Amino acid sequence: MNFHILTLFPETVENGLNSSVIGKAMEKGTITVKAHNIREYTTDKHKKVDDYPYGGGAGMLMQAQPVFDCFLSVKEEIVKRSGKSPRVVYVTPQGAVFHQSMAEEFAKEENLVFLCGHYEGIDERVLEEIVTDYVSIGDYVLTGGELPAMVMVDAVARLVDGVLHNGESSQTESFQGPLLEYPQYSRPEEWRGKKVPDVLLSGNHQKIEQWRLEQSVVRTKERRPDLYQKYEILKNCENHLLKNKLFHMDMLEALRRGNARLLYFEEDGVLLQEKNSGAYLFTTKDRTSGEKILRSIFSDPPQREKVKLFVSHQECMNAFLCEFFSINLEMECIQAVYTRKEPLPVKRGMDIRKLDAGFLSALEKHYHGYVEAGYVESQLKSGVMYGIFEEKKLAGFIGMHKEGSVGMLEIFENYRNKGYAKALEAFYINLHLKNGWTPFCQVETENEKSLRLQESLNLYMAKEQLYWLGK
Numbered sequence: 318m319n320f321h322i323l324t325l326f327p328e329t330v331e332n333g334l335n336s337s338v339i340g341k342a343m344e345k346g347t348i349t350v351k352a353h354n355i356r357e358y359t360t361d362k363h364k365k366v367d368d369y370p371y372g373g374g375a376g377m378l379m380q381a382q383p384v385f386d387c388f389l390s391v392k393e394e395i396v397k398r399s400g401k402s403p404r405v406v407y408v409t410p411q412g413a414v415f416h417q418s419m420a421e422e423f424a425k426e427e428n429l430v431f432l433c434g435h436y437e438g439i440d441e442r443v444l445e446e447i448v449t450d451y452v453s454i455g456d457y458v459l460t461g462g463e464l465p466a467m468v469m470v471d472a473v474a475r476l477v478d479g480v481l482h483n484g485e486s487s488q489t490e491s492f493q494g495p496l497l498e499y500p501q502y503s504r505p506e507e508w509r510g511k512k513v514p515d516v517l518l519s520g521n522h523q524k525i526e527q528w529r530l531e532q533s534v535v536r537t538k539e540r541r542p543d544l545y546q547k548y549e550i551l552k553n554c555e556n557h558l559l560k561n562k563l564f565h566m567d568m569l570e571a572l573r574r575g576n577a578r579l580l581y582f583e584e585d586g587v588l589l590q591e592k593n594s595g596a597y598l599f600t601t602k603d604r605t606s607g608e609k610i611l612r613s614i615f616s617d618p619p620q621r622e623k624v625k626l627f628v629s630h631q632e633c634m635n636a637f638l639c640e641f642f643s644i645n646l647e648m649e650c651i652q653a654v655y656t657r658k659e660p661l662p663v664k665r666g667m668d669i670r671k672l673d674a675g676f677l678s679a680l681e682k683h684y685h686g687y688v689e690a691g692y693v694e695s696q697l698k699s700g701v702m703y704g705i706f707e708e709k710k711l712a713g714f715i716g717m718h719k720e721g722s723v724g725m726l727e728i729f730e731n732y733r734n735k736g737y738a739k740a741l742e743a744f745y746i747n748l749h750l751k752n753g754w755t756p757f758c759q760v761e762t763e764n765e766k767s768l769r770l771q772e773s774l775n776l777y778m779a780k781e782q783l784y785w786l787g788k
C-alpha cells in the first residue's frame with residue numbers, strides 16, 4: 318500500500334514514521350510512505366504558500382494553487398501506475414472522528430493521499446476540488462496536520478498484510494469487537510510484591526481466554542461506558558440470532574469476528590453489513606416487518622443503489638429485494654456448521670500448504686464459483702487460500718470467502734476420489750477453530766456431493782435455506 322502525504326513539513330512525517338514496525342514495513346517494501354513538499358509547487362517567486370484570509374480574522378491561510386499543483390502531480394503518478402484516482406483525506410478538526418473501522422476501510426486502498434493543513438487551514442476552493450474524506454483525530458486543535466496524518470498512516474499500515482509480525486491478514490484477525498483489551502503482564506512473575514494472575518501461568522488456554530474476556534468486559538464498563546453499551550447491544554443481538562444458530566451462523570460469525578456493522582436490531586429482524594464483502598445480511602420475522610425495516614434503513618434511493626450483495630434468510634423477501642435494490646437472485650444455499658470445539662483428524666501424509674500469488678493462474682483456471690472478476694486474486698493475496706499437493710503438484714485448493722465462510726473448494730480432475738477434499742476441509746476447519754471461530758460453509762442446494770462431504774465431516778445443516786442476491 319502506498320501513502321502519499323502532502324505537507325509543508327515533509328521531514329516531520331519522514332522522521333516520524335521511519336522507525337519501528339512502520340519503518341521496517343517501509344524497508345521491506347510492504348508499504349511506501351512519501352511526503353510531498355507543497356512549497357515546491359508554489360508559483361510565487363519568494364516561495365510563499367500562505368496569505369491573509371479574505372474578510373479578515375486571525376492568522377494565515379494556505380493558498381489553493383500550491384496545494385492543487387502538488388496534488389495534481391501526485392495524482393498523475395498514481396493514475397499512471399494504478400489507473401485509478403486516489404482517495405484524498407484532508408486531516409482537519411472539522412472531519413468525522415477517525416476510528417478503527419475507518420482504518421480498516423482505508424487499508425483496502427492501494428493508494429491513499431493525506432493532505433495536511435497548517436496555520437489557519439487551507440483555502441476552501443481547493444478542498445472542494447480534491448478532497449474525498451474529511452477526517453479528524455479528535456476534538457482538539459493542533460498546529461498542523463502532520464501528526465494526525467502520521468496517526469492515521471500508523472493505524473492503517475498495521476492492517477496491511479505483512480506489516481505485523483504474525484502475518485495474519487485483517488480477515489483472520491481475532492475478534493475484539495467493541496471491548497478494550499485485557500491487562501497484560503510480562504516477566505518477572507513478581508514485581509514490587511505484585512504477582513502475575515495465576516490463571517496466566519496455568520497453561521490452560523480455555524481458562525486464559527475466559528479470564529481475558531471477563532477482564533475486557535470489566536475494563537470496558539469502567540473506562541468506556543459508551544463502548545460497553547455497544548457491546549451489550551451486540552450481545553443481545555447475538556442471543557437473538559442464537560435462537561436459530563445454524564441458520565444464522567453467517568451473521569453470528571460476522572458479529573463475533575468483529576466484521577459486522579450492525580444496522581438494525583429489534584425482535585422483528587436483524588440487518589448487518591459484513592465489512593470484508595460489503596454484503597448485507599438480513600433476517601426478519603415476516604415479509605411485512607422485513608419491508609418496513611428495509612424501507613426505513615434505505616430510505617434514500619442513492620443508498621439503495623449502493624447495495625450490491627444481499628443475503629436474505631427468508632424466501633418471502635426475495636421478490637421485494639429484487640425490486641427494491643434492483644438485484645437478482647443468484648444462489649440458494651444451505652448453511653452447514655461445525656459446532657464442535659475439537660479439531661478434525663486430517664488424513665496422514667497429506668501435503669497441505671498456504672498458496673502464494675504464483676498459483677493465481679491455476680486457481681483462476683480451476684475455480685468454478687460464481688464470483689466477480691479479481692475475487693480469486695484478492696483472496697489469494699489476503700493469505701486465505703491453501704492447496705493440497707501430490708508429488709509437489711497442486712491437486713486442489715480451498716479457501717475462505719470474503720464474508721467468512723469456508724469454501725472455494727476444488728479438486729482437479731485427475732486427483733478426485735482420493736480423500737483430498739475431506740482432508741482439505743478438515744484442515745481448514747481446524748484453522749478456523751484455532752482462531753476461536755465457528756467454521757461454517759454455504760453449499761448450493763443442488764450440490765449433492767458437497768452436502769455429503771459436509772455430513773461426513775459432521776457439520777450440521779440448517780433446515781432453512783438462505784439466498785444470495787446481487788447486481
Ligand code: SAM
Nearest residue numbers: 408409410434437438453454458459461462465
Ligand atoms: N482553523 C481550523 C479550524 O478551526 O478548523 C484549524 C486549523 S489548525 C490550527 C491547522 C491544521 O492542523 C488543520 O488544517 C488540520 O490539517 C490540522 N489539524 C488540527 N487539529 C486537527 C485534528 N484534531 N484532527 C486532524 N487535523 C487537525
